Amino acid sequence: MPEPAVRALNAEDRARVVDLLLTCCAAPAWAAAVADRRPYASAEHLLSTARAELEALPEDEVDRALAAHPRLGEVPPGSAGALARAEQAGVAGSDPQARALLARAVERYEQRFGHRFLVHATGRGAAELVGVAKLRTTNAPAFERQVVRRELGEVTLQRLRGLLRVG
Numbered sequence: 001m002p003e004p005a006v007r008a009l010n011a012e013d014r015a016r017v018v019d020l021l022l023t024c025c026a027a028p029a030w031a032a033a034v035a036d037r038r039p040y041a042s043a044e045h046l047l048s049t050a051r052a053e054l055e056a057l058p059e060d061e062v063d064r065a066l067a068a069h070p071r072l073g074e075v076p077p078g079s080a081g082a083l084a085r086a087e088q089a090g091v092a093g094s095d096p097q098a099r100a101l102l103a104r105a106v107e108r109y110e111q112r113f114g115h116r117f118l119v120h121a122t123g124r125g126a127a128e129l130v131g132v133a134k135l136r137t138t139n140a141p142a143f144e145r146q147v148v149r150r151e152l153g154e155v156t157l158q159r160l161r162g163l164l165r166v167g
Contacts, residue, residue, distance in 0.1 A: 003043050005164040010039040023083065024159035025152065026068030027061040030054060043164050050160055054153045059145075065152055066116045072106050072129065073099055083159060087122050094126035102126040105133035112137055113144055120154040 002010065009017060014035050021031035033053045040046040057065075070084045073091050085092070091099065109117040117133055124132075136144060 002041055006040050006043050006046060020163060024163060025065050025156040027057055027065040029061045030057055047157060047160060050157060051153060054156060062149060063115060066118055069116050069118055072117055072121060073102055090123055090125040091121060098126035101130045105130045109133050109137045113141065118148055118151045120151055
């Protein structure tokens, strides 16, 4: 028998499930596909389906998801930024100089690749992420696209686990 949160998701109205999933990843095709593959037998079944659907996303959907993420260090106020604030708590707690260096590194990355710098930031401070951004800026575009997809997957699955409240 599925966990209570999975049972609730299975029983929920499709439109509500899609809306919930879009808070995890703003790719409408992904949210629709995951919602449509219900019912799920377990959280692991849901997470593995979510992972597979992320891997199958077309590039335009990846771009949509990236564009919806707030820029690292610039979290919107209110409920729209609640997840990002929690994920970027380490950045927010960093000293102003490190945050300024991070802003410049993110700007260079975005100029080079033409999309948001996305990184699994939970538990990481600005100084560490400056190094990550600088290193990733040296990647070849095709390789960086693979890295972005992996990071999007990590962030999405972390958010989905939070939605289900599983480890």
